[in-house]
Amino acid sequence: MMKKKVLLMGKSGSGKTSMRSIIFANYIARDTSRLGATIDVEHSHVRFLGNLVLNLWDCGGQEAFMENYFASQRDNIFRNVEVLIYVFDVESRELERDMHYYQSCLEAILQNSPEARVFCLIHKMDLVQDDQRDLIFREREEDLKRLSKPLECVCFRTSIWDETLYKAWSSIVYELIPNVKELEQNLKDFANIIDADEVLLFERATFLVISHYRMRPHRDVNRFEKVSNIIKQFKLSCSKLAAHFQSMEVRNSNFAAFIDIFTSNTYCMVIMSDASIPSAATLINIRNARKHFEKLERMNQGHLALSR
């Protein structure tokens, strides 16, 4: 099946590489001094949500060269795009230029992949005083929505130092899954059957929470990001030993948590508060549920490409 692209674009220095390394748990590359004539394109083959591949683009640098390259290569770049994620640096002093680049990208998208989804991230919001953040974000959002017509863009404000980055990417992933409501309903049924307190479904490459179901309210609203960060750290450690993380069980007298690979694109985390249920029972349940969810996924594999 054809791979579709997720383009992560934005001006040089807007934070794309950091964002990508955080979400996809890649080590930060050494700062390769960007010699003028090269455009920074990273074709990373991280598989993401099944058949998506992330490409990271740097817009900016030599302007004349950029325009040329854009003009000659744009069909190549912008064909087959599923998602465009454009990153704006909130501290940027060149708003005109930023908007200009953004609009060029949008034109190219309109011509080559008109069905693509557009997301805009207003990044580095931690640099703005917190009582001004809402104001500034609303202003930018208005401008962007206006400029993006006829395409529709969804805007998020993000910062790597709070939970907004994770939430934005989670929302993006959530929008990309076609049958997410069905998934949630199935998760709920699954949780009720096995008597779990909470069940989470993570995307496999990024550990972004796709959907979750909880029986009881939990105080910590940002626990997903925490779990995600912890597991990604662990994956990094494992990769140093050339091993890969498959599953984990954490247990004490009050609870048992199971993190296991679920379908080809997801991991699941099951929390049981009844510690008397033996692990084997839960693991068998998970294994059986796996088949069911894989069937669900396969049914929609063809529809994983977006339809609006």
Add this chain to the structure above:
Amino acid sequence: MSAHCTSVTTFLQSVKDDLTSIVMDKHGEGPSLGDCEMIFGDGADSRGTTTEDEKESEDGKEMEGEMRREVNTTEDASGQPKCNTVTDLPYSDCLPHAASLPRFPDERTPLIRPSSSFTGIYSSSWSTTVGPSPYTSDNKPKRRPFHHAVASSGSTSGARTMDGSTIDAHLFTRYRYYSRLRADVHPSEQALVIPDHVVPPELFLPYIPGHTPDADGKQASHITIIAIWNTMMGTSLMTMPWAFGQAGFAGGLIIMLGMAALSLYTAIRLLTLQKTIGLEGPSLELSRVCLQLLGGTLGRLTECVTVSFSVLTLVGAQVVYWVLMSNFLFNTGEVIYDAMNGEIHNDSSSMLLCPPNMTHDDLSIPEPSMFHRWWQQDLTVPFYLIIPFLFILNLRNAKIFTYFNSLGAISVLVMYLFVISKASVWGFNISVTDPTDIFYVPLFKSTFMCLTGTLSLAYFIHNCVVTIMQGNRHQENNVRDVTVAYVLVAATYIPIGVFFYSTFPLPKYCVVDNFLDNFPPHDVVLAVVRGFLFFQILTVYPLLGFFIRNQLFTYFMGPTYEYKLWRVIVLNTCLITLSVMVAVLYPNIGFIIRWIGAISGLAYIFVLPCVTYMVALYSKDQLQWYQLVFHCGIILLGIGNFVCQFLIK
């Protein structure tokens, strides 16, 4: 390989703890982590494809093979998976394949200590301590790298929104994760380094040995009180006796008590400003609140004024510190020289100096030795001091300085006891009635503004009182705690000033603006005190430099100013030049302290709290005439304090 594995196990331990604490949050009970176990799935079935990050290497396959074997034994005949404890991981028996497996940086995460250093903890990646873990499975320490205990369930009910503790716990997991992502990168690379404005304010507290911060990141009242006391207690302590004398006996007492009460009142006004305005939400910094209150151009003007006064105070403090450091270093050098030359001073306890008389005596010394030619308090020592600072100001890791800060508190206590003991020995040598007595002290003197100026700096905490009180666990006790702290500070300053001055057995004009100078250098107790103080000031000086730099650059270039080395060097050079010049040409700290005190006091102690309080009340139409009169009176006092400083010759 065992080094690898034990580092992995340590890390797994922390993963387990983290996951447990997240899950346990929901039950609200303390985790009983002792019986927590971790079990790992096998890599036996390749379910689905993997990310391309992995290399299919010979070693990788070998590893998987080992794991497969191990895992098969984890299931008993009963079908119940045998639980592996953390130390029995499948990996622990694997043998390395020569150099192919990568070296593992040390897994230990940095301990978080309350730290008054901005740059110490967060500026370098945890992974710069490269090397094998020194722990084997036998001597692995029981402590967990980072553990934030779950708050007791009794204190909360139902759904609780994010509070300080959970925010910091999240920030810390993020910090750890991002640090790991930086593992391969040179520390100078700035990507994913935690910026200063994100570091939680609770970290900027004095380091109290043996005290660890509690789970919610806040501290109990008594710790806050100690923090305030520690911050306020400064070099003004040594100026107290002289300053008290400048105001006369009765005048001195009245002014000391009055200033303490007034400073306390205005500090409380600043602390409760946010509530007065009616601004809900978490407590904001003072400058933000003022900005809210005054708004617009007036707000920006206020910001400019606050920054300049703040920077002025800090620069003044730096200059005073340089003078004091020269003094202490000079005296310490004298002691060492004398000790090396075998000069033993007996009955040093009864010998006292009278520095105003001493300039004449000095001239009569026939031939100053070589050492004394090169070691003079005013002329040469200030320059020698530049040498250690060339190293210190380049130090990246400032965490070591926080330990030395505690020496200051010890020195203060020692001085306090010292003065009390001396005073009890000397007895009262004072007369307020007989002008012909050599110990005569008038009840009121016209130079009382020296005292007011000095006290303005002595009781000065208004620019950081909000920040420090933010860390108080029970916010409703803030006013009470500040009051107690002020009482303690007054109880430290007043006795030292009054008793020392009253009991000093030489004519009163001998008491100088640094009372340690009234004792000869070789007094043992004081030599030790001077040593401690020298180290403490040595470590506070660069910290002040940092604050100045931060405030100036933030004001001119915004909170995201780039760290450019040359700017820092230029600024540091200017500051040090200024300090050295003052130390050489006019090392009169009494003068400097009272001027700095008057200026910064005018802004922060008198004007700002009153103006903001009145504006806040006015905007709510609650301003009564008597409040207006009272606060305007305070402002006039402040202006008067400032103006009077000009009147002293």
